[in-house]
Amino acid sequence: MADYREPLLSLQPKLEVPKPRPEARTVLQAITSYLDAAFTVTERGSTVGQELRAGLVTWVTMSYIVVVNPIILSAKFADGSSPIPFHAACRATCLSAAFACAFVGLAANLPFGLAAGMGLNSYVRYGIIERLGLGAEGALAACFVQAVAFAMLAASGAVDRVQGALPSALKSSITVAIGVFQAFVGLQLMGLVVKNDTTLVALGDLSQPNLWLAFTATLLVAGLLIRKVTGALLLGICFTAVASQLLGLPNPNQPAAGLSAGADLPQIFDLDFSPMFEKPQEFGTAVLCLLFIVVFDTAGVQHGIGQQAGLLDSRGYLPGAKYGYLGSAFSTGLGAVMGTSPVIIHNETAAGVQEGGRTGLCAMTTAVLFLLSPALVPVIELIPPEATAPCLVLVGSMMMGPVRDIDFGDLRLALPAFLTICITPLAYSISAGIFVGIASYYVLGLVLWFAEVAARGGKIPCSRATVPPMNAEDDEELIPEA
Known part of the structure; x- marks a missing residue:
């Protein structure tokens, strides 16, 4: 029987609840699916969001390089002149790091963060430019020659053969050694371990509030990691940085001069290869020392981080390792032309890997952030050393696992x-x-x-x-x- 209310109901306006437009969600899903497929994110047990977050953590832990590297390379001579201008070194640091991370991410699909090496920049500035007397252009030429030699060794597979000739116990010890080294650096940044003229190192001043803030942050982040809280390392960095600002604690990061509008483009240096013939012993020493350090640093860190990420194959090899070496070599050549020291894979990458980075999408995220870094120098300077120290200490402790294989x-x-x-x-x-x-x-x-x-x-x-x-x-x- 017909409902007598039907005519009345038909006269009432139909109220439709507005639904969200599907276009935005569809586009986001399409982008996510594309990135997932392009970088085999799901196959490696990760997610797109996890990779983006890991790339951000990697960049945050490496961001000090954007400020510290130019400060070292632009350190003035006795006459007050700088071998490499700060602005040029800053932009060269950011662009070479962005290129290196993007190359490794796209070519090798590895979650590595690359940038100018901290020990290498000191050697270039004080060892090659000043002590060997090659000058800035001569030192950058030595960096360029080293990059070419490293690229040839990597392309020929010589670096892989050297790596493959090592026993598994020694490879495991490299991973553990990098972890101890990273924790040691973190303890220094924290102020818990300080320089001592008598005993080389000693316990820091326990009355310093910076030390207690960093130590407290380490315990808090450790608790978050134990509870498997997403983004624990990044939360720890943000918490420590904000707390340091609110407490008014001193930040030893030297403020860099604002990047002027006239320095928008990187400076191109005229590499001076004349010392190769005029000072062959000094030039050869510089190239060989740089090559030795870069080869062993890059090979060791790459294997250690690859083992931490679970990316090694059954033979203990890292698939795509050759492109990690080539990324370091190509970006070193590019950096030499623009005015910065050799580029290596940084052990701070372990922080991003601990955050879940497993693919090149993590490296691509870091690359984009390095590309934007020149404009973010004032923000980067606000991150105190004690903000990244907990990450280095905790990640170092997590790299102790392979000691069981020795x-x-x-x-x-x-x-x-x-x-x-x-x-x-x-x-x-x-x-x-x-x-x-x-x-x-x-x-x-x-x-x-x-x-x-x-x-x-x-x-x-x-x-x-x-x-x-x-x-x-x-x-x-x-x-x-x-």
């Missing part, structure tokens, strides 16, 4: 691994720790080989007499029973 019952493997872990923070050099570890491993192998020869009455134990055993598992193959 067999300390086998002294032939344990000693080189131990030296790598100790020398890296004590010498304040990742490359020095890696070099000592590798050298001790092969020297110890040769000593054992000669001892075996002597025990056999001078009889060479195997046909591959010039090759020391690569790891403990290869002993029976390389030195068969008599």
